[in-house]
Amino acid sequence: MAKQPGRTSARKVKDKWKAKGWFSLLAPEMFNRQVIGETPAEEPTKVMGRVTEVTVQDLTGDFSKMHIKLIFRVHDVRGMEALTTFAGHDMTSDYIRRLTRRKRTRTDAVVDATTKDGWTIRVKPMAITDRRIQGSKQRAIREIMGKVITGVAARSTVGDFVRVVISGELAKEIATGCKPVHPISRVEVRKSEVLAAGAPPEMPPEAAPVPPPPVEEELPPAPEPETPSAEELPPPEPEAE
Secondary structure (H helix, E strand, O other): OOOOOOOOOOOOOOOHHHHOEEEEEEOOHHHOOOEEEEEEEOOHHHOOOOEEEEEHHHHHOOHHHOOEEEEEEEEEEEOOEEEEEEEEEEEOHHHHHHHOOOOOEEEEOOEEEEOOOOOEEEEEEEEEEOOOOOHHHHHHHHHHHHHHHHHHHHOOOHHHHHHHHHHOHHHHHHHHHHOOOOOOOEEEEEEEEEEEOOOOOOOOOOOOOOOOOOOOOOOOOOOOOOOOOOOOOOOOOOOOO
């Protein structure tokens, strides 16, 4: 008996991209909840924990901060919006190489600081001198950097601490503190990393809309009493004789 040719079963290829939606990535509250990008996912649970990078120039428009990269991590999803939190920052390698040249001394440190709202951040600053210095001076500079960073973090929230790191105010304070040991030509906070996140900054509550005052309905004027006509008046009673 001759065998019948087998039937080819046509398999339907499911397009996974059609089932995915695009979630908008929002920066933390310290950066005014700006939209920093989009990410595709089939469901909100798969967006949790994703990490994205953006430069400070993209957020603030400051061209002089294009070498600073901010790292955000998704911690909450509301609808099609993914809320992120600060996870750390880094500097481009070419910018660091331009700062470190021959006949200079680069002093690095690793400092774990805790903000007043409970965030533990590992900060990695570096100080560059215009000439070679001894190891004893480097140890003194590292100690000063640690004291300055922990002191600034202890009196700041995580938002304020990130601002002083990015703006360069923390680097200026470190350079001022190290000046008695040896003049510092450049200080940079080259990297930071969140080790333990505290309470996320609360979003300001939206003001409830004030209901409009009730509109008083104008009552129609009361109808005037109708005066009966002469035809409707009863006839006069006859007078008694």
